[in-house]
Amino acid sequence: MSPPPTSPSRMPASGRPAWAGRNYTLLTAAAVITNLGSHGALIASAFAVLEDGGSAGDVGLVAAARTLPLVLFLLIGGAVADRLPRHRVMVAANALNCVSQAVFAVLVLTGDPQLWQMMLLTALCGTGTAFFNPAAEGMLFATVSAEHANRAFALFRMAVNGAGIGGAALGGALIAAFGAGWVLAVDAAAFALAGVLRAALDVSRVAERGPGGGLLADLREGWVEFRTRPWLWGIVLQFSVVVAVVGAADAVYGPLVARDRLGGPAPWGLALSLFGVGTIAGAVLMMVWKPRRLLLVGTLCVFPLALPSAGLAVPLPVWALCAVMFLSGTAIEVFGVNWMTALHQEIPEEKFSRVSAYDWFGSVSLLPLATAVAGPVESAFGRATALWGCATLVVVVTAAVLTVPDVRRLTRRPGPSKAGPAGAPAAEQDSAPAAGVRAAD
Template sequence: MPKLTHFRVPHRAWAGRSYRIHTAATVVSGLGNAGAPIATAFAVLRMGGGAAEIGWVTGARLAATVLFLLVGGALADRLPRQRVMVAANLGNALSQALLAVLVLTGQARLWQVVLLAAANGIGLAFFAPASEGMVMESVDQRHAPRAFALFRTALNSSQIVGAALGGALVAAVGPGWVLALDAAGLAAAGGLRVFLRAAAPVPRGPGPGMLVELREGWQEFRSRRWLWVVVVQYGVVNACLIAAESVLGPLVADLRLGGPRPWGLANAAMGAGLVAGGLLMVRWQPRRLLLAGTLGVLMFGLPSAVLAAGAGLPLVAAAMFASGVGGTVYGVSWMIALQQEIPAARLSRVAAYDWCGSVALAPAGTAAAAPLAGGLGLDGALWASAAVMTALSLLVLAVPEVRELVRGTPAAAPAEPKRLEPVTA
């Protein structure tokens, strides 16, 4: 009995009720979210679309996310994060359910898919900053590495199953049912998050409004060179990555790998890599956080290079696995750096600028994928994507703050900025 008590107390000390509920809800929604992009891409292909049409759908979702991210980050610092996440989950469940009905009944038109993809992107813009803030506020900094790594492992485990199941279901029963399952998972996740116990927002006086608070978040963001340099770098890398995996990859799968089922297995292999990276980060705590994270981003170019080389499914899956490992190494290291360096009261606003910078170029990347493939050929476009991702990941290491930011000893923060007074007419 003493041993059992000794085991449970430390567990409760860091993995509290809100952390467990949020993680469980993330797993539930992750099962559907992993299959939804595969389903959407092949739904567009079955409607007679091609690379350009897939790019429009993906670009609409990303553009909507970019446009609303800053508002979402400001609201997540003003309102209980739990309520923001629940509303976003339920809104996305509705948009995915409508898309599923249209696809299942054969009534889907491209403009409808684009519009619902944009609605899904708006939901993500409100959900993402609140979610990051929720994970960070549910555990203290002493246990953050373990908590972030296990959270990522749980999320990525669901993506393994979701991607493999999604690809198989698209091949077996069509993309509409995969989208319906995603809608159900999002609704269930929203229901779970109703029971979260979020910290109360910081009390605010009657003076400054949302615009002033966004300016404060911008000051926090731009005052740290390591922060904005990595976000700019990752923004370009992410644009190349999404173009390769959401537009060019499904085309290669349709032409050379055998369709949605093998592409789902390749995405499941990436999910397995994400889980393996999470298990690695539970035990490995690199001292130089951003150096380790950037080395992880170097793995992102492997799938594009392997697809361009005309490799078969085993080698594509291996490259996707390595990319997944690198993604979790980067993600966990980045989350720890943000929690360590950014004041909690401004964390969601900074996370919004982070997200905004990270996805701002993605719509352009997806829009450019088809013309680039037309000019360079499908393989040439993939080689170009791999080259850009690799070069930028090496270039960012030239910034001393990126190489030298150390775990557990927060860098000297800049002087607290003066609170901006509201502008009056």
Template sequence: MQTPPAPPRRLAWAGRNYRIQTAATVVSGLGNAGAPIATAFAVLAIGGSTTEIGYVTAARLMSLVLLLLVGGALADRLPRHRVMVASNVFNGLSQAVLAVLVLTGTARLWELVLLSAAGGAGQAFYGPAAEAMIMQTVSQEHASRAFSVYRMALNGAQIGGAALGGALTAAAGPGWVLAVDALSFLLAAGLRVLLTVEAPARPARSDGMVRELREGWREFASRRWLWVIVLQFSVMMACVSAVDAVYGPIVAEQRLGGARDWGIALAADGVGLVLAGLLMVRWRPRRILLVGNYGVFLFALPAAALAVAAPLPVLVAAMFLSGAGVTVFGVNWMIALQQEIPPDTMSRVSAYDAFGSLALAPLGTALAGPAAHALGLGGALWTCAGLTVLLGVLVLAEPQVRRLGRHATGPAATAGAVPAPAG
């Protein structure tokens, strides 16, 4: 008698590295989601104001931006999982020091700024390696499903992490939330040690990191759809960072229920992220960047809700829709990068993407306080919402953004697929 073949696993496309990286991302995401809430309220607890919150957030973003390109080049040189492990350990230790200072009531503003900058430095080395890692763990055929599931897992962790962070900050103080964040980084590092990835193949003769950064720049600059959207996000992320890190906590403190309500709003954002991920598992739009940019318009809703001092249920709805928009854009963006960028330059291109997208974010958070003083809190929020919508309209003027299509895969490629424009 012949033994019947074993039925195929439902997640046969999700290999070992994909599962480990997704699990580690969930673990660190649980801690990270509550850390911004805790940091903002730690600044308020030592007598800080909107301006001081902006300075602390800007320090993290500034170090992140300044070191991203180095992190991208390093991740294309070394085994990416080792870069991620080292970054996670560094972030875990820096957050542990910050937690001790806050818990003992000895934290000073300059210490918060310095440790926030340390956190951004760790993220600068982690981010490019992580993005390239998750893309190399799945085939293009399964990319839409894999990226959607990955983002759902991450965003599901953010739901629980934001809600827990807000509740724990309100009940026990921000120091304990920062301690949980430190532990989550160290646990994630332990998981990522289990990843099995070889170092990228390097040519026998190398002219060093500067030459490799130039190669990455050529890949980045040769694709108009890529740098146009990065320019859009450069301005837009300055606005979003100001709203999420500065204006949101201030409005919650002044007009809502403080950290608890802001945690609920952030959790609603996470619910939108997850439910949109369920949609993206099955939805395979042909014009990936056109559809992705439609999601960007929803990013303006939280700023508008905060500007009109909307009650908590309305703010929750706005955050939910914004989160859905993030997933719609994010999944399509990951697909575009995977199918258009050579794997051996993926970390460097991802670094240029993140560098450009976040370049103005430190300025946005640092100027959030002065802008609120000059325009009023409502005026600053309306400015953020208006710029987000305007940029979403302007980027659609670029034909490559409107026309870039999903590549057909396998022998069943359809004649009706929209061709991708030449780089």
């Protein structure tokens, strides 16, 4: 049963809910700031290349330079974040991102940036992200109690998604008014401010970690945690395909359909914004809804991600495509909150970041390949066939992961029952509630 809403008498003087501690508030505020800057900077980096006379292929090279280090260094970043204090890893990553974006901004504002320089700087930014993401997720998990995990993750994701929508809109407006260089400068400043907030995290009650057996040993321990939980690696494998085909449809096919059949980039931008609004609606829903079977409900909510690709294949009129995007955004946010809650419930705290790194790595590993082959696939089979193929793959891999018993049976528990390395998640029993509930950390 969900806890009762916080009454005015239970609201602390800070104005935040009683369950939202100082660290949670700082982490959320810092994430909002960086998302406001980064979503605008992604647009700015593309326009910086184009304004310098680059081609669409050059834009793709700069984008790939950001993604490749993310894939290469994620696992190392996860091991480092479980070995060193996570807040220090986060601050160091923010510092690297701040410097790389600041130099990028200076080159754009004062000179004639070369393609190799832009690729190098975005690669440094991607490297910072690879170390930051596992540390940030592990830190967030460690600041949230089991009782309030669902609400905390929903609020966090709502804030971050809202910042992403606002950041993209603000970034586009600033590029039009002042140029790409100033948006990159704003992103550098956002990383600096977020780093200051993260440096202020209170880690006095965080248990110190032992030295461990070395980086490779830490990676092996994370792999054991990952591979011995079928629900975990099953859903990560599912999302390696889902993220790849949805990414290809959004990044490659969507703009082409918009240009040829929907009236240009404005309708496609509107559809994407409705997806973002849907994610906020999903987060609001998850603030009050706590489904018992976490992964079953979450996985069922992945099926609607096939609808945008199918809608583009038809293609649907703009209003219908926007409705489909809103529905899929809402549904995937339901999955996202349930997924974070399941990880928080099942994974030992000292291994959060390594497991998160395997999750991130598996989810994004096929994305560069999918976007690279999207054009040749369209040439070979036609755009509509390629889009129907994307939709079909989402449905097939999602149906396949439902055959994993633990995905169907894993249930929410009132306390964080952390299984050992070879432990499977506790499944719901037909005649009795799950046992072995431990006290909150």
